[in-house]
Amino acid sequence: MNMNAKMAATILGVIFLAVGVLGFIPNPLVSPGGIFAVNPAHNAVHIVSGLIILGGAYSAVGARTTLLVVGVIYAVVAILGYVMSGDMLLGIIQVNDNDRWLHVVLAVVILAAGYFLPNGKK
Numbered sequence: 001m002n003m004n005a006k007m008a009a010t011i012l013g014v015i016f017l018a019v020g021v022l023g024f025i026p027n028p029l030v031s032p033g034g035i036f037a038v039n040p041a042h043n044a045v046h047i048v049s050g051l052i053i054l055g056g057a058y059s060a061v062g063a064r065t066t067l068l069v070v071g072v073i074y075a076v077v078a079i080l081g082y083v084m085s086g087d088m089l090l091g092i093i094q095v096n097d098n099d100r101w102l103h104v105v106l107a108v109v110i111l112a113a114g115y116f117l118p119n120g121k122k
Helices: 005-022 040-057 063-083 097-116
Strands: none
16 A cells, blocks of 8 residues: 555644644643643644644545645644743643643654645545
């Protein structure tokens, strides 16, 4: 099976949804004191991101366009994470250094998937 943008968007969307839900369950990975610091607003962003990516993958917008748009948004979030000091992004989303680096990686991966992978069949 060859990877295409639709498959990548589906995988990424499910991962974002899972991480968003996981953030509401006490665990050492994704929690206020976890490896990746989150709060309810941050969890909601992950869930909304997952829904947008999945929705785009199965809509007329298309997986590639959705991945490119979400990738740009995550690139902006990554930049903001380094420009804004402290542990709250935009005053509402809890972050730590691990989150900042993860947002950089996510932006690169999502943009690469949108740019380099074929769109896939509808």
